[in-house]
Amino acid sequence: MSTSLPALLAAMPKAELHIHIEGSLEPELIFQLAQRNGVAIPYASVEELRKAYAFTNLQSFLDIYYAGASVLLKEQDFYDMAWAYLRKAAADNVIRTEIFFDPQTHTARGVSMETVVNGLHRACVDAKTMGVDAELILCFLRHLSEEDAFLTLEQALPLRDKFIGVGLDSSELGHPPEKFARVFAKCRALGLHLVAHAGEEGPPAYVWAALDVLKVERIDHGVQSVKDPALMQRLAQDRIPLTVCPLSNLKLCVFPKLADHNIRQLLDAGLVATVNSDDPAYFGGYMNDNFLQTFAATGLAKEHAYRLAANSFEGSFAEAGAKRRYLERLDQAFAAQG
Ligand SMILES: Nc1ncnc2[nH]cnc12
């Protein structure tokens, strides 16, 4: 029996490789946690907070995103936030997710690294009961100093078995990857996986630096790479995954319309592009919303759906056996849907 493309997009197993857990904090949970923890927030209602989600660029979003995270104080808060996301991921047939977290956003407010990591990690362990393999990636905030990143790494190392890698996020322009060359070299020596946001708003030079200086295994976003043919060739040749986030790019005005998104160009150039949600509570959609809206707007077809899901498994940091099992499940889903 042949099924509609939207049904196939929703039903196919997939991996999410670019989700900031603090960006999954829905306004309802922000208000609930604010009340539970006695934290004041400068919005009178959930509706008023949602109305403030009108962004013009990355920085206009980050200002609200960091303010929203201020309600997180206790280990249970981090668990509840992650669990709410993981339930949504399971409903979207996400069978593997590699979750970013921003410890400096919390340690700067006096919340301990243990509180953050233990709460998030417990939710990841419990996600197995829903059929979701979940892992954590610690992100350094690039608007802060190299020294602060080193301190953060030192605080996290006693919890080394609870995260699989490190990333680089926050304000991209003016904070090139080179600023974190030494921190990433140390993380590499420790055997951590490496990723970095690059080419979201920033130029192709930042993507080159993420690859050649930081030696990352994946590029988060990377959509500006199309401006540099030599870079496109490098990304294709080395099969460097790009964790693309279409609804995020739309909401942060990287593209004027979803129909203008370059995901098809990336796929046509042979890049290992993937679809991800970035900050779903702020950008109006989780994984399946991203797939459904992007396919509707750009006219991508069934073969692109298969490619994107297969890329997500290839690009994941799962061990080889797990990757094979994920791909088998993808093939079964496509065989069953005709
Ligand atoms: N889209 C994004 N870019 C950079 N840093 C982020 N932190 C959360 N979302 C981000």
Ligand SMILES: [Zn+2]
């Ligand atoms: Zn991101």
